[in-house]
Amino acid sequence: MSIPRLVVALVTVAALSGCGWSPPAPPPTSTAAECGPGPAADVVAAEIAMLPPAEWEETERGHSADCRLNWVVVSSGHFDAPQQVLFFDGTEPVGSPTPEPRRFITVIPQGRSDAVVQYQWRQGQDEPCCPTGIGTARVTLEEGRLTILDPIPGP
Template identity: 45%
Template sequence: MRSIGYSSAIVLLSASALLTAGCGWSPKGPDPEPQADKCTPADGPAQNVVTASVYALPAPPSGKWTQMGSGHTANCALYWVQVGQNNSTPDSLQQVVFFNKNTMIGTPTPNARPYITVTASAPDSVTVQYQWQQPKDQPGMPTGIGSVRFTVDGGALKALDPIPGP
């Protein structure tokens, strides 16, 4: 009797081990290789065009605009430059300026807003995340949030989603 009990226990343990091995954790594979940037300086705006475009924006209430970040889509058609105030605070105004080739094609909103982040670039679009203060939010801690994808259409800036916020 005892040998049947031990045999059953061994079979159960072996089956459990096999099931666990089939459903278990395995280490993550290597990260994908980053794609080489195929865009050349000639695909984007010249620095003097970027500078002139930033200076053409309505001035912030205090300080001056300074470049915070920049990038482009993988197809090299849409370039962006994010600007903010040089004496910024968490709720300082910001703006994103878009370019197609060596031409400024606009800003997503007519007026600068706080809490803007360029979050991603797809092959032919750029995603901008907007945040805004809700009535009961603490200063500098907005809970309103939404994202908009932008692309170039016929040489013009096109929003693929509605621009969120108040």
């Protein structure tokens, strides 16, 4: 194998063996301006107040294409700190798919009115930065309630 081919092969292997894995997010289906601001800060704060005590801070917001299903992801600190995802029907709280905070949560809009919550967790000898356990659960709104369409994955 020539030196340039060896370098390309080593760079490819290094890139593919990075820490953790996340599927690519789909392109945005609408803009925040089309959907409005989502749940107000005081509504989010009231939902955060019901979580286990921690220094929670908002780290991400999103919404479904039809703007009805909104979510706010909160974290209690550093990169692998516990997180929680809070869902809203427009601006009204409807809960979370997991009763307890989890690490490594990502929410991805799917279709017109649904989302996929991706959970990751460490397995075996995984480094704290690099969880290899991964699974998803689809969520939607039915009659103003959060409905979890798949079993919540995890250890």
